[in-house]
């Protein structure tokens with residue numbers, strides 16, 4: 001992952017504000033360990049994998065991925081202590097967006113979701129995006145996993161814990177043995193969407209190549225979660241290295257084909 005900074009901020013802000021400025025209304029927030037669930041009302045919320053940039057008073061805007069979409073707007077999941085908890089019901093939040101290239105799951109029958117527990121929220125809107133959904137979810141230990149009852153009953157859940165406290169013992173990185181739930185699920189799926197540490201994606205790309213021989217483009221779509229302060233390709237903070245050279249997460253992603261990371 002490359003990081004740089006070469007752009008006049010005032011110019012970037014002007015470009016964005018002309019086209020993508022909007023607001024959402026804060027409705028309520030409540031704990032949903034290990035996160036807080038925050039509900040906003042908004043017309044035209046972002047599609048899964050796309051994002052908004054919110055002004056919570058910090059020097060840089062914050063990336064918000066929807067964790068749930070509903071008739072009036074969207075929910076996000078934020079860590080405890082997040083500044084959104086200081087908002088009052090009915091308060092307007094200044095937003096830019098939606099931005100980015102999101103997940104494509106149209107006409108998918110068997111959808112495989114792969115996530116590390118702390119990066120799971122942007123995948124949650126996809127839990128009912130296909131007739132059959134399998135979720136492979138990894139965490140260091142059982143206590144850092146969300147309770148199984150939070151997921152729709154139709155979702156097939158495979159857990160991986162580093163300490164073996166529940167599910168398969170290991171990590172996504174080491175999940176390449178024949179009995180691994182990940183390998184079998186990659187063979188089963190006709191679309192894979194992942195939200196993990198990007199260091200795992202070259203390994204995931206190799207697993208996809210091994211299990212699928214000639215996977216079609218976009219068979220495996222992976223989300224890159226990095227700082228994206230301008231959202232329009234102007235500041236270059238979000239550059240990522242791919243087989244096709246440098247790309248910007250905010251405009252070329254943040255969802256990429258995993259095969260872009262087979263070096």
Ligand code: FES
Nearest residue numbers: 231233235236250
């Ligand atoms: S967020 Fe500025 S270039 Fe991507």
